Amino acid sequence: MSESMSRRRALSILIGAIVAAWSTAVAALSGLFISSTLKLGKTGKEVLLGDLTIYGDTFRAVRMRVRVDDGWYKHVEQQTVYIRADKENPSAPIVLSGTCSHLGCTVAWDESRGENGEFVCPCHGGRFGPTGKVLSGPPPSDLTRIPAELHGGDVYLRLS
Amino acid sequence: MIRVIKDWLEDRAGAGKALRAFMDEPVPKSTGWRNTLGSVAGALILGQIVTGVLLMLFYVPHPDAAYESLEYVAGSLRAGGLILALHYWGASFIVVAIFAHMARVFFSGAYKKPRELTWLVGVSLFGVIMGFAFTGQLLPWNQAGYWAAKVGIEIASSAPIVGDLIKQLLTGGETLGALTLTRFYTIHVILLPLALGVLVPLHLYLLRRHGPMRPAHDASTDTAPFYPGQLARDLVMISIVFLGLIAVAAIFIGPRSGPIDLTDTSYIPRPEWFFLSHFEILRITPGSLKIVATFVLPNILLVLLLALPWLDRANTTALKDRRLILSAGTVVIAAI
Numbered sequence: 001m002s003e004s005m006s007r008r009r010a011l012s013i014l015i016g017a018i019v020a021a022w023s024t025a026v027a028a029l030s031g032l033f034i035s036s037t038l039k040l041g042k043t044g045k046e047v048l049l050g051d052l053t054i055y056g057d058t059f060r061a062v063r064m065r066v067r068v069d070d071g072w073y074k075h076v077e078q079q080t081v082y083i084r085a086d087k088e089n090p091s092a093p094i095v096l097s098g099t100c101s102h103l104g105c106t107v108a109w110d111e112s113r114g115e116n117g118e119f120v121c122p123c124h125g126g127r128f129g130p131t132g133k134v135l136s137g138p139p140p141s142d143l144t145r146i147p148a149e150l151h152g153g154d155v156y157l158r159l160s
Numbered sequence: 161m162i163r164v165i166k167d168w169l170e171d172r173a174g175a176g177k178a179l180r181a182f183m184d185e186p187v188p189k190s191t192g193w194r195n196t197l198g199s200v201a202g203a204l205i206l207g208q209i210v211t212g213v214l215l216m217l218f219y220v221p222h223p224d225a226a227y228e229s230l231e232y233v234a235g236s237l238r239a240g241g242l243i244l245a246l247h248y249w250g251a252s253f254i255v256v257a258i259f260a261h262m263a264r265v266f267f268s269g270a271y272k273k274p275r276e277l278t279w280l281v282g283v284s285l286f287g288v289i290m291g292f293a294f295t296g297q298l299l300p301w302n303q304a305g306y307w308a309a310k311v312g313i314e315i316a317s318s319a320p321i322v323g324d325l326i327k328q329l330l331t332g333g334e335t336l337g338a339l340t341l342t343r344f345y346t347i348h349v350i351l352l353p354l355a356l357g358v359l360v361p362l363h364l365y366l367l368r369r370h371g372p373m374r375p376a377h378d379a380s381t382d383t384a385p386f387y388p389g390q391l392a393r394d395l396v397m398i399s400i401v402f403l404g405l406i407a408v409a410a411i412f413i414g415p416r417s418g419p420i421d422l423t424d425t426s427y428i429p430r431p432e433w434f435f436l437s438h439f440e441i442l443r444i445t446p447g448s449l450k451i452v453a454t455f456v457l458p459n460i461l462l463v464l465l466l467a468l469p470w471l472d473r474a475n476t477t478a479l480k481d482r483r484l485i486l487s488a489g490t491v492v493i494a495a496i
């Protein structure tokens with residue numbers, strides 16, 4: 001290999017190394033920075049929904065006020081869940097998320113539909129039964145059941 | 161597989177051919193380290209775009225949130241303080257790189273025919289960069305930025321006839337506030353980047369059209385392809401400058417000043433170092449001659465800068481034949 005060829009090769013390797021090093025540095029710094037907030041708002045929260053006796057055996061929409069740490073913006077957000085007493089298990093009510101599993105719209109409880117009432121999504125027409133099970137439409141999965149616990153007669157939700 | 165993709169792209173876009181033409185562009189063999197300053201400025205601008213986009217993911221251009229959102233970036237996000245400092249100091253590094261690049265072009269006479277348009281576009285780019293620096297100062301919504309913008313808007317408003325209109329357009333109302341912040345933000349992240357998007361390719365096209373200027377002492381016609389020699393020099397110089405920037409940003413990390421407090425009379429507003437020469441002129445000029453300092457003098461300098469290719473009429477780029485223009489330029493640079 002002539003001298004000029006080996007110099008050209010050495011310079012090409014140097015150029016490749018510099019470009020690779022800086023690209024890696026930029027990607028690493030950007031990734032580190034952006035990933036700081038990926039887990040925001042995913043910490044568990046316990047929310048008090050009040051005395052169990054106020055909930056009957058039909059679903060009732062409850063608008064919870066949840067403190068949200070949205071980056072620098074700390075505020076209170078309203079979220080909807082549906083709650084009713086469970087005849088088979090009086091110690092813990094049934095609580096379903098009001099968020100449709102299809103694309104995130106808020107479902108509405110319609111007691112007059114079906115035999116025992118249905119949840120209907122206003123966006124794309126998804127329908128769910130009283131247990132949250134998908135009946136028809138595009139939702140890929142059932143409504144999420146939120147764990148509820150009783151402490152001294154009060155209902156607490158554990159949100160994640 | 162890579163070969164198939166390369167061939168597919170080559171057939172449709174001719175990308176390889178264009179890249180080869182770019183890389184194999186012949187440049188004078190005497191082209192060397194002094195010709196890397198423009199590339200350094202370009203790379204620093206790219207760096208500002210990267211850190212700027214990252215900051216835009218969190219920054220909020222609202223008086224109630226701007227300062228807090230950047231505090232959050234610096235205090236709560238991984239590498240947030242460093243990214244903020246890189247963006248802040250990157251501006252100073254660009255100004256230094258462009259000063260050095262323009263000084264090199266000035267002393268080597270590289271603005272002469274047929275490169276007058278390259279010079280004009282370059283001076284315009286310098287103006288755009290100063291526009292970035294000016295509008296960027298206000299965005300953190302801190303004491304330093306507020307007073308810098310306030311004084312800057314007053315300076316712009318001293319222009320005859322259109323002064324008041326410029327002030328109203330920039331401020332958006334009677335006082336510097338929410339509308340000013342969103343206007344400065346829009347100028348900083350949309351209008352000035354658009355101007356860069358037009359001027360940088362034009363500058364590069366003109367550079368490629370005429371090639372780097374051969375220095376007066378180089379009487380040969382020897383050339384070498386841009387790749388790999390000059391590209392390697394460019395990248396080594398860019399790497400050195402960026403390592404310096406990272407070091408400065410890491411050392412001088414942290415807020416420049418506190419949130420805006422108009423009742424704080426102990427705060428002494430001072431502009432960024434690259435506006436200090438103008439600040440001193442404003443300080444020593446009597447009030448009755450204010451317009452000389454705010455409007456006349458800066459515009460005379462701007463016109464002289466733009467007219468440089470036509471003021472320097474010597475048919476040579478040799479230093480010894482351009483004593484008058486070089487002396488005048490040196491005095492102005494020293495004064496600044």
